[in-house]
Amino acid sequence: MLVFISILFMMYFGMYAYMNSKKHLLMMLLSLEFISLTLLLMISYLLLTFVFDNILIIYFIVIMVCEAVMGLVLLTIIIRTHGSDYIKSSILFKC
Template sequence: MSCLFMFYFGLNMFFMLKKHVLMLLLTLEFLVLTILLMLLNFLMNFMFDGMILIYFIIVMVCEGVMGLVLLTLLVRSHGSDYTKSLMVFSC
């Protein structure tokens, strides 16, 4: 039950914090960690193989690195990570 509360709290914070891209990335990482915790609880309750956890952690790390790379490119090209000052859709 606490995992669902954490997931709801993370989604709530994701939709409320829209000022900085870094805060959005941090809340996404919190949501992924909560999903990892729920997956761990599910696998422990039903005694499944834990190999899927390794795959999920690999995907989680790749997603985090990709977010940081995109944030770095965004800051270098636009000068800040404010979402209001970005003109992403003006291509």
């Protein structure tokens, strides 16, 4: 039970970091990765507790890797076109 509460605390901390990092796109992506890692911990804890099939963990890891790669590609494109990863200096949300 203590492990589950600590995982929920980590999830809350990741969401708090995501909400307060609106200047840099890289910090937002790192916060999203932290949230997905805590979700992976939660899923693996629940699967180990109830002894279900562990193939869901592998599916979730594949989805996490795809999310990370897409985020890095978008970050690279934005830095090459706009010169920095500041959200307010780019024209991302004006479209």
